[in-house]
Structures are given as C-alpha cells and as structure tokens.
Amino acid sequence: MKAVVVTQYGSPDVLQVRDVPKPAPKDNEVQIKIHATSVGYGDIICRNFSHISPREFNMPFLFWIMARLAFGFRTPKKQILGAEFAGEVESIGKVVTRFKIGDPVFGFRGAGFGANAEYLCMPEDGLVALKPANMTYEAAATVPYGALTALNLLRKVNIQPGQTVLINGASGGIGSAAVQLVKHFGAQVTGVCSTPGMAYVKALGADKVIDYTHEDFTKQADTYDLIFDILGKGSFAQAKRVLKSNGRYLFASFKMKQLFQMLWTSRIGSKRVICALSMEKPEDLILIKGLVEAGKITAIIDRCYPLEQTAEAHRYVEKGRKTGSVVITIAHPL
Ligand SMILES: NC(=O)c1ccc[n+]([C@@H]2O[C@H](COP(=O)([O-])OP(=O)(O)OC[C@H]3O[C@@H](n4cnc5c(N)ncnc54)[C@H](OP(=O)(O)O)[C@@H]3O)[C@@H](O)[C@H]2O)c1
Numbered sequence: 190m191k192a193v194v195v196t197q198y199g200s201p202d203v204l205q206v207r208d209v210p211k212p213a214p215k216d217n218e219v220q221i222k223i224h225a226t227s228v229g230y231g232d233i234i235c236r237n238f239s240h241i242s243p244r245e246f247n248m249p250f251l252f253w254i255m256a257r258l259a260f261g262f263r264t265p266k267k268q269i270l271g272a273e274f275a276g277e278v279e280s281i282g283k284v285v286t287r288f289k290i291g292d293p294v295f296g297f298r299g300a301g302f303g304a305n306a307e308y309l310c311m312p313e314d315g316l317v318a319l320k321p322a323n324m325t326y327e328a329a330a331t332v333p334y335g336a337l338t339a340l341n342l343l344r345k346v347n348i349q350p351g352q353t354v355l356i357n358g359a360s361g362g363i364g365s366a367a368v369q370l371v372k373h374f375g376a377q378v379t380g381v382c383s384t385p386g387m388a389y390v391k392a393l394g395a396d397k398v399i400d401y402t403h404e405d406f407t408k409q410a411d412t413y414d415l416i417f418d419i420l421g422k423g424s425f426a427q428a429k430r431v432l433k434s435n436g437r438y439l440f441a442s443f444k445m446k447q448l449f450q451m452l453w454t455s456r457i458g459s460k461r462v463i464c465a466l467s468m469e470k471p472e473d474l475i476l477i478k479g480l481v482e483a484g485k486i487t488a489i490i491d492r493c494y495p496l497e498q499t500a501e502a503h504r505y506v507e508k509g510r511k512t513g514s515v516v517i518t519i520a521h522p523l
Contacts, residue, residue, distance in 0.1 A: 191519075192269050192306035193499040198239040201503035206496065209269070211308050216282040218310040219317065221294060223276040225330035226304040228502045228515045229362045232270045235260055235302065236503065247421055247442035259300060271304030271517070273297055275320055275329035279308065287313045293320040295478075297333035297469065305499055307519055318474040321481035328488035329481075331514035335366035336477045336486055338441070341467035343370055346415055346437050350375030353433075355406060358419030359395060360386030360512070363441055366486065367417055368393045373485040379413070381406055389489060389512040407431055415439060425450050425462050432460045440464045489513040495520065 190211040193204050214220040234241060238260045246253040260267055275295040278288050288294065296317035303309050311317040316337070320329045342363075348354065354371045358364040359380025371378045372394045379397040380390035387398045399406050407427040414436050416428055421442035428438055436459075440447050443464040450462040480486045491513030494502040499517055506515050 190307040191496060193271075193496060193517075194268050195236055195265050195270060196268060197264055198237055201236070201500040201507070203236065204270075204500040204503060206499075209306070212310045214280055214282045214285075214310045215312075216284045217312050217314070218282045219278050219285055219288045219294070219313055220280045220308060220310050221274065221276045221296075221317070222279040222308055222521060223274045223304060223306060223519050224326035224521075225275045225519065226271040226517045227273045227331045227334075228499070228506045228517060229272065229334055231272050231300070231334070232302075232305075233503060233507055235265070235267055235270055235300075238265070239263070247444075249443070249445050249448070256300075267300075267302045269303045269306050271306070272299060272302055273330050273333045274304035274309065275326040276519075282313075285313045288317075288319075293326070294318065295320045295326075295329040295333060296474065297337055299469070305496065305517060307496075307521060314471060316469055316471055316474055318471065318478050321478045323482055323484075324488065327490060327493060327516045327518060330516055331488045331490065332366075332477065332481060332486065333474060335362040335364075336370070336480075337469040337473050338363045338467040339367040339370050340473055340477065341469060342439060342441055342465050343367065343374075343417070345463055345465045346417075346439055348374040348376050348415065352376040352414035353379070353412065354415045354417060355379045355381065355411075355413045355431075356395075356417045356419070357381045357401075357406070357423050358441075359390045359393075359398070361419055362514075364417075364419045365390070365393055365489075365514075367419075368395050369486050370480075371417075373480065376414075379406070379411065383509075385510050385512050389491075392489060393487070412436075417441070421447065425454075429460055434459050435461075437461045437463055441467075490516055492516070493518050
C-alpha cells in the first residue's frame, strides 16, 4: 500500500510517498481502508521533534523526555504520521463483533499515528466508531482529535448554562471543537485567535471574537467564569482581573509554573488554575458522533490535499494561517 513515510526529522521535505506492507488485522482488529486523514499540531511536532527544544515544547520537561523517548531520539520511531482518519472497514479479525465489512468509520490514533496511509488496523475497542451519517469522510477525519481533547478537558470544569467562557486559541484543532462544545453546554463564548481565523471562529458559533494581535483580552471590561487556554500563551496572573469570583483558568498546555499555580490556588483564593490531561475513551467518540449528527459539532475544511501532496499540506499548516481544518484525501485504485 501507499503511505507517507518519514525516516528522519526535519522540514516537510522529509515526507516521502512510499510502498509499504499493508497491515493485516489481528483477531480483535478491524482493517480500515482510509479515505481521509488530517494534518494537525501533533503531525507537525512529531515530524520535526528533534528540533523542538524543551523550552519550545508546551509541556513540562519530563513530558518532553517522555515524548522524545516515544517518538525516537535521533530518528523518528513513528514513520507514518496522521492521527485522525475516516474510511471503510475492509476486513475484520476473527473475534470482532462491533463492526462489519463495509462499515463507514472514523477514529483517532493519538500518539500512535499511522493514518497517512491507504490502510490501518485498529482494535475494535479502540478509538474507532461509526462515522457520523451526516458527514463526508473528509469532514469526519477532522473531528476526533479536537472534539475528544476538548470534551475531556472541559469535563474538568463542569460548564453551566449562562456562564461566560473565553477560549484562547479558538481557531485551532482543540479550540474550534471547544467553541462548539461550550455553546452546546449553553454558555456564552468569546474566542481568541489572530486576524485570519476570526471569521472561522465566528462561523463555529462564537458570540464574540478577539484578535490577539490587536487586543489583549486581560485588559478588556468583559469577565469570565472560565478561561480555556489551549497553547498556554496567557498568564493567570494577568488574567485574574477578568476572571469572575470562583472563576477557573484551564490550561491544555502548561509548564511547572502552572502546576504550582494549580496547587497554590487549590488552597488559597476563590480563583483556580486547572492543568489537565485528556484521557480519551471509545465511548467519547460515540458521544461525539451523536453531537455531530445532532448538528452540535460541525467541521469547516480549509484545504484538501491528495496523499501525494502531504508535504505541501504540512507547509501550509506550518505557516499558521489556516482557517479551518486541513485534510489529506486518499484515492484508492479501482
Ligand atoms: N492537555 C492535553 O491533554 C492536551 C492534549 C492534546 C494537545 N494538547 C496541547 O494542545 C496544544 C495544541 O493545540 P491545538 O492542536 O488546538 O493547536 P493548533 O491547532 O495549532 O491551534 C493553536 C491555536 O492557538 C492560537 N494561538 C497561536 N498563538 C497564540 C497566541 N500568542 N495567543 C493566543 N492564541 C494563539 C492559534 O491561533 P492563530 O492560528 O490565529 O494564531 C490557534 O487558534 C499543544 O500545546 C499540545 O501540547 C494538550
């Protein structure tokens, strides 16, 4: 089968289309013929990991070491990138009961990657579910990462209808799903991103959008019950004045400083810092499928590239100017 293979860390030029063995399903696995996959934050980082210093990595040093071990110190252990996928079940292992041949499915590989390929295998009890009936394969391939992560992190803060929520990093993979989930929970959403993403965040349902290149949300009059900071670009110390009493500052990306703030604010004061890790479960993906079918989560695609142009797709995402998701489509020979 064809796959995009990366054998050394570096620029998008390291991504090469090659023929590799087609994976065969184990007894408990489904083999999926992939129609679409995506390019997101994780793909860019993993392709270039030897050039990401602990300082540039948005998590504590220990996580950087763990990621470096998992991804490979000198050369990439994950030779096929792609964390999200949508496709059809091509064959099933002997004991599979949840899926049948021909089922349209979507799913998430997480740090396992492997979806920039014509086929992959997933355990039937892994992060794979029937594709939302109202979505194309292209759209469905952009949903799992952001929606699973945002859902898991937002569960830590139990949003109530009528609350006010600011999402710092609203135009990215996690932020775009968070905007929609927070609206679904009945809260008012303010999204923060740079100029090109503003219309996109508005289209996702944000009540207000702030351009961080022109305005500092910590200096405005509006106040929030929750600030959800995706890249950890904001500062709790500065944002405190726009957090309501009992307000929470939720970090998806954090360093030791924010972990100490979490400890400190759990004991002192009414405003709290929360640093959280997402632990996705297969039932979450089924819940997300339902939210998509109910029209609560949608996908806005910026660009589609064929598998052969995955390097181009990486170049585009790396520019940081995407306004929606970037999809890789896979055409299978008849
Ligand atoms: N806690 C967890 O379990 C968990 C799980 C997965 C990922 N993560 C973390 O999530 C992060 C990746 O999130 P993602 O995939 O959503 O990234 P992404 O798709 O690259 O999106 C990043 C977002 O941040 C915005 N942004 C960039 N610079 C900013 C600034 N100075 N101020 C405010 N916003 C800014 C971007 O807006 P513009 O494009 O308009 O600049 C964009 O909306 C990583 O740091 C990763 O470590 C955490």
